[in-house]
Structure formats: C-alpha cells, structure tokens
Amino acid sequence: MQAHPVITIDGPAASGKSSVARLVAGRRGAIYVNTGNMYRAMTWAVLQSGVDATDAEAVRAAAAAVILDSPVAEGRTQVSVNGRVLGDDELNSDPVNKAVSLVARVPEVRERLVAAQRALACLGPLVMEGRDIGSVVFPDSPLKFYIDASEEVRAARRRAQGHTDQVAERDRLDSTRKTSPLVVPQGAVVIDNSRLTLDQAVEAVLSRLP
Helix, strand or coil, X not given: CCCCCEEEEECCCCCCHHHHHHHHHXXXXXXXXXXXXXXXXXXXXXXXXXXXXXXXXXXXXXXXXXXXECCEECCEXXXXXXXXXXXXXXXXXXXXXXXXHHHHCCHHHHHHHHHHHHHHHHHCCEEEEECCHHHHHCCXXXXXXXXXXXXXXXXXXXXXXXXXXXXXXXXXXXXXXXXXXXXXXXXXXXXXXXXXXXXXXXXXXXXXXX
C-alpha cells in the first residue's frame, strides 16, 4: 500500500493529460509527477551515448549506467541525469520524441522507472501522469483517470507545438509493447478531451474526486 494517496492520470500522446494533471495537482496541493519526463530523460541519456534506440539490448546496457533522480521543486518533480537537471528543450527535442517509445518498451527500463515512481509516494500526495500509472504503477489507487482525445486532435496539437513525431506510430508502439502497454486502467474514469477547454477537463477530474 502506498504511503500517500496518488491520483493517476493516463492517456496517449498529446491527449492533454500533462496540462490537466499539473493543474489538478495545484488545486489539490499535491506534488505533480510527469513520468513521461523520466522516460524522456532516459531516452536523452541513451541517445547521448550514441546508442541506436531500435537496438533493445544496446538500450538496456546504456540505460543501466544512467543515474536518474527526481528532485522536487515548486510542487513538481524535475528529472536529472547523472546529476544534471534536464530542461524542456532537451526532454522534448524531436530526437527524443521519436525514440522515447522505443526506449520505454525495453523491460529493464520500465521495471527500473516503475520502481522509482512507486518510491515517490513517500514524498506526499501525488498527481502522477503517464501511460501505465493506473494499470501498473499504482493499480490499487481508487483515484484513476484516463484522458483521451481523437487521433486527429492529438496530431494537430503536436503540430501546433512544432513537433514532427507521429502520434499514430507512438500509439502503436505504446499499446503493443509486451511490458506495461498503454491501456485504460480497470476502474478508471475516461474523459474525452477532444473538445474540452483545459478548465473543463480539469473540472471533469476534480468533480469526481472525494
């Protein structure tokens, strides 16, 4: 049983879950955890080592040498690699966007980061978002949500952000990987965020919390 309550928010790429989770955490006085940034940081580190992200064995070996930490600042976790805190430009670069699903599908990477995510519950109440939070990381949490949106809307959001990765391909990789695939967690409240404003989506989550 986790030390503190965890609100889990899962969903596919560009569904809006990060923005929703960040604001819900602020409204609830909880720590916001973007687990995707942990995988992005690991991906950044793997790419920095010159490894081909399609080579799962090489990724496994490179990732094992990475020291990854999640210090808390201003109510949210940051992510550091070998003592260096990474910024948005590094975490959201196109090379990382294109490779993160490949790195995240390596079982040893997921097992290590899942353990790190569970350990964060000792810090206090959390709002944690990702792709397997309600299904794998905290499956017993009674506060589970799945933020979805149509593929067309999500692709348009990615383009508006200036990114060139393909959401359909990331969906395929995330949903078909053998370890912790993207699914709607059992018991999760599903919110279609295709046509909601950010405030409406946040209220849709808050209205369902005790």
